[in-house]
Amino acid sequence: MKYNLIIADDHKMFLDGLLSILNSENDYNILLTAKNGKHIAKYLEINPDEKIDLIITDITMPEMDGIALNKIVKKRSSNIKTLVVSMHNNPDMIDNLIEHDVDGYVPKNAEKEELLKAIQTILSGEKYFSREIKDIYMENKFSKKKDEEIKLTQREIDVITLIAQEFTTQEIADKLFLSKHTIESYRKNLIAKLNVRNLAGLTKYAIKMNYVEH
Amino acid sequence: MKYNLIIADDHKMFLDGLLSILNSENDYNILLTAKNGKHIAKYLEINPDEKIDLIITDITMPEMDGIALNKIVKKRSSNIKTLVVSMHNNPDMIDNLIEHDVDGYVPKNAEKEELLKAIQTILSGEKYFSREIKDIYMENKFSKKKDEEIKLTQREIDVITLIAQEFTTQEIADKLFLSKHTIESYRKNLIAKLNVRNLAGLTKYAIKMNYVEH
DNA sequence: CTAAAGATCCCTGTTTTCAGGGATATTCAT
DNA sequence: ATGAATATCCCTGAAAACAGGGATCTTTAG
Numbered sequence: 319m320k321y322n323l324i325i326a327d328d329h330k331m332f333l334d335g336l337l338s339i340l341n342s343e344n345d346y347n348i349l350l351t352a353k354n355g356k357h358i359a360k361y362l363e364i365n366p367d368e369k370i371d372l373i374i375t376d377i378t379m380p381e382m383d384g385i386a387l388n389k390i391v392k393k394r395s396s397n398i399k400t401l402v403v404s405m406h407n408n409p410d411m412i413d414n415l416i417e418h419d420v421d422g423y424v425p426k427n428a429e430k431e432e433l434l435k436a437i438q439t440i441l442s443g444e445k446y447f448s449r450e451i452k453d454i455y456m457e458n459k460f461s462k463k464k465d466e467e468i469k470l471t472q473r474e475i476d477v478i479t480l481i482a483q484e485f486t487t488q489e490i491a492d493k494l495f496l497s498k499h500t501i502e503s504y505r506k507n508l509i510a511k512l513n514v515r516n517l518a519g520l521t522k523y524a525i526k527m528n529y530v531e532h
Numbered sequence: 533m534k535y536n537l538i539i540a541d542d543h544k545m546f547l548d549g550l551l552s553i554l555n556s557e558n559d560y561n562i563l564l565t566a567k568n569g570k571h572i573a574k575y576l577e578i579n580p581d582e583k584i585d586l587i588i589t590d591i592t593m594p595e596m597d598g599i600a601l602n603k604i605v606k607k608r609s610s611n612i613k614t615l616v617v618s619m620h621n622n623p624d625m626i627d628n629l630i631e632h633d634v635d636g637y638v639p640k641n642a643e644k645e646e647l648l649k650a651i652q653t654i655l656s657g658e659k660y661f662s663r664e665i666k667d668i669y670m671e672n673k674f675s676k677k678k679d680e681e682i683k684l685t686q687r688e689i690d691v692i693t694l695i696a697q698e699f700t701t702q703e704i705a706d707k708l709f710l711s712k713h714t715i716e717s718y719r720k721n722l723i724a725k726l727n728v729r730n731l732a733g734l735t736k737y738a739i740k741m742n743y744v745e746h
Numbered sequence: 747c748t749a750a751a752g753a754t755c756c757c758t759g760t761t762t763t764c765a766g767g768g769a770t771a772t773t774c775a776t
Numbered sequence: 777a778t779g780a781a782t783a784t785c786c787c788t789g790a791a792a793a794c795a796g797g798g799a800t801c802t803t804t805a806g
Contacts, residue, residue: 497786
């Protein structure tokens with residue numbers, strides 16, 4: 319009995335690559351390939367009883383990304399395994415995926431052999447995460463402990479946002495109907511709290527946190 | 533006579549996909565696959581007389597990226613065509629590539645058919661750029677006219693980069709072995725040139741242009 | 747060759763940031 | 777109810793940024 323797989327990736331050529339790898343093995347039956355998660359969600363809805371063993375998915379896709387897809391899949395049936403194949407090495411994204419219970423993660427620059435190993439491992443019921451992904455995950459957990467708890471208050475967020483929008487202290491004070499001294503206090507606290515040296519550091523933080531356009 | 537191709541992409545699985553597509557055609561002989569530009573540069577150096585028709589390359593790769601590779605290739609021989617296959621749709625990057633005289637650009641989410649068409653077109657001596665890429669390029673040229681040619685010199689880039697890395701004027705001066713006054717001049721010019729108000733604006737620009745991590 | 751652009755340096759002021767102290771009132775959870 | 781966190785405001789002095797001038801030399805493009 320072959321395993322039934324579904325593949326989602328918005329990069330057609332990459333899909334072709336995956337297909338050619340999987341077809342050269344004889345254990346896998348590709349039920350469906352899709353260029354976003356929505357197609358798959360629909361397929362699952364229409365075929366609620368079909369035996370599906372594994373869904374291989376990219377993270378960033380139009381319409382519905384891999385994370386949303388995984389959520390839907392895991393909600394429907396925990397029998398369907400999910401393997402993420404992506405080039406993202408953003409720690410928060412990896413964290414997110416692991417917490418959403420994906421069964422494996424292999425970077426796109428992995429060798430064909432690793433991909434096949436990941437698939438086999440997952441189909442046998444275990445999880446598979448590449449060394450690289452595990453390292454990033456651990457590193458992240460570890461360093462999080464260090465800076466831990468950099469939580470800004472709403473007021474601080476207001477201030478840092480305006481700072482990153484190039485307003486001077488006086489202008490920010492006027493906008494928020496506060497004293498210039500107050501803004502100076504906030505700025506001082508922000509610099510200390512975020513462990514940066516000046517406006518450039520605050521600006522970078524604001525961008526990283528998406529408080530401002532960039 | 534088959535055409536001789538070289539392929540560079542740091543995503544192994546994508547490479548496999550390309551290979552399987554190209555091997556299913558019978559016109560192409562793959563001389564070399566590489567996961568960064570450096571390998572190819574070395575190959576070109578070692579085999580200066582080999583007939584190479586086309587190099588297919590990704591943009592972002594470790595060690596040596598597609599842009600640097602293209603520069604080397606075009607400097608060595610204009611007989612070697614270059615086709616970029618990438619998922620980037622950053623207008624400046626596309627602009628950069630076109631100005632560096634690549635022969636074509638196909639996004640990674642293109643169909644296999646388009647890729648093959650691009651290869652054939654380029655091998656016949658014409659250029660091939662996907663509709664999508666052309667649109668982005670044009671759009672960019674058009675809007676550029678509005679904010680008018682903001683070109684920074686290398687020195688200015690050095691300075692704005694260090695500014696965005698939170699160094700003070702004095703520190704930057706020391707790093708670049710320049711007078712503090714010089715850095716102040718650069719900062720002043722940058723603020724005027726980029727139409728921003730202060731360090732926050734410079735920092736945002738540096739991030740947008742990818743001069744610093746964020 | 748000449749003009750423009752780039753890289754370097756300098757000056758004078760003013761404004762702003764930054765570091766380091768404090769203060770008071772309110773809110774919120776234990 | 778008490779103490780911690782938050783929001784607000786204030787001060788001083790030093791350092792840095794910002795505005796608006798110039799100057800000189802080299803490299804580059806027409």
